[in-house]
Amino acid sequence: MIILRRSEERGHADHGWLQSFHSFSFADYQDPKHMGWGNLRVINEDVVAPGTGFGTHGHRDMEIVTYVLEGALSHKDDTGGGGVVVTGDVQRMSAGRGVRHSEFNHAPHHATHLLQIWIEPAERGIAPSYEQLHFDAARKRGRLCLVAGPAERAVAYGALTLNADASIYAGLFDGDEAVSLAIDPSRKAYVHLARGICRVNGHALKAGDAACFDAEPVVLIDQGQNAELMVFDLAT
Numbered sequence: 001m002i003i004l005r006r007s008e009e010r011g012h013a014d015h016g017w018l019q020s021f022h023s024f025s026f027a028d029y030q031d032p033k034h035m036g037w038g039n040l041r042v043i044n045e046d047v048v049a050p051g052t053g054f055g056t057h058g059h060r061d062m063e064i065v066t067y068v069l070e071g072a073l074s075h076k077d078d079t080g081g082g083g084v085v086v087t088g089d090v091q092r093m094s095a096g097r098g099v100r101h102s103e104f105n106h107a108p109h110h111a112t113h114l115l116q117i118w119i120e121p122a123e124r125g126i127a128p129s130y131e132q133l134h135f136d137a138a139r140k141r142g143r144l145c146l147v148a149g150p151a152e153r154a155v156a157y158g159a160l161t162l163n164a165d166a167s168i169y170a171g172l173f174d175g176d177e178a179v180s181l182a183i184d185p186s187r188k189a190y191v192h193l194a195r196g197i198c199r200v201n202g203h204a205l206k207a208g209d210a211a212c213f214d215a216e217p218v219v220l221i222d223q224g225q226n227a228e229l230m231v232f233d234l235a236t
Contacts, residue, residue, distance in 0.1 A: 007208025017052035021045040038188035038234030042118035053104030059095035063119040063164045066091040071112030077101035090147045091132040092160040099128035119164045131160050142177035144169035165235035173224025181219040188234045189213035196227035
C-alpha cells in the first residue's frame, strides 16, 4: 500500500520570522490521522528569516536530524557544544535524558531553509550527543546516499549514527537518473520530496509531497527535475 501525503495537506504555522510546514501533528497543528509513520514522528519544513531563530528550548528522548537545504543555522546547547550547520550538512542530536539548545540564522539578508526530522529512539535516557557530517552533491547525484542509520551501517557507509531503528537516505535526481531501494515488506518506508518534481513508484510528486509505504518491497524513483528527496526505512 502506498498513501500519498500532498504538500498542501500539511499543517502550516506562520510566525512571521518562521514559516513552518508540518507533515505530522506538531505544536498547534494536531491531526489524529497524521501522528507519524512507523517510528518517524516529525518532518517540519522550516524557513527561518534572516537575523532570527529559535530561542533556548528543551528536548528529551528523541533523535533529531537537521537537513539544511539552503543557508546556515548556528546552534548552542547547555553542554557547551555549538557549531554551524550549512547547506549540504546533516546534523544528528540525540536529546536523550535532556538537552537545552538554541538555533539561529545569523545571515543579515538570506533565509535558511531546512528540514527538521524527529525519530523515536531505540533507547531512552541516554547521554545527549551531537554528530554532524557534510554530504556534497556528488555523493547524492542520481543515487540514494545513506546519511544516517544504526551504528553498524552508519560506520560502514560514513553516515551519522542514529540511536533508532531507522535509515535515512538523500538523493538528487534529474532527467534519466533513476534508482530503486529494496525495503523489507515487514517495515515501513517514507519518501519526502524537498524540492523539484519526480515520480515515486509511478506517482507524480511535487515539492513538499510525500509517499507512505506499508508492506511494499521496493521504492522506485525516476523522472526527476531538480529533485532533492529523502527516503526513510523505518521500524513499524
